Amino acid sequence: MCALYATDGSDVFTGILPREAESARAARQMVDKAVADWGLSELAETARLVASELVGNAVVHGKGSSIRVTVARVATDRVKVAVVDLSLQVPQIARTDEALGESGRGLFLIDALTPRWGVDEFRWGKRVWAEVAPPPEEQxxxxxxxxxxxxxxxxxxxxxxxxxxxxxxxxxxx
Known part of the structure; x- marks a missing residue:
């Protein structure tokens, strides 16, 4: 894992991890380090869950021996967690009945917990990402x-x- 600055000056933590289930732990640690450094610890729980689900999806559905995990600060109160793998298969949110099964809940949960998520497609693979923000204040x-x-x-x-x-x-x- 290393801390970088993106071309727009934003803070980024990134690392290449093996495409295996144990990498979810390393991704959660990366999230913890990033949000603590940025003073955004209130985002840690949701961001850890998002990282775990994205890594889990890449392990099950991805290709290649490794994945890239990135945690970027995209606003003063918002982070983006992303996982890159070599599969061209674009993930879809499970239907409600599928999301109630033993698997298939990853994007369903991410969609419910985050204000935005998406997929960036490349010739060689894809990046699946989600933005994590504080919950909106209740009116x-x-x-x-x-x-x-x-x-x-x-x-x-x-x-x-x-x-x-x-x-x-x-x-x-x-």
């Missing part, structure tokens, strides 16, 4: 009915008076 729910404001009450009263006047005029002209 407070306003439980005050709209007629509790003075303006709303005035509009309601004006509409009610208009309807009553129209009805009274209608009855008066008959």
């Amino acid at each position: 407070p729910v306003c439980e005050i009915p709209m007629w509790h404001t003075i303006a709303a009450q005035a509009m309601y009263l004006a509409a009610l008076l208009a309807v009553m006047s129209a009805l009274a005029y209608g009855f008066a002209t008959q």
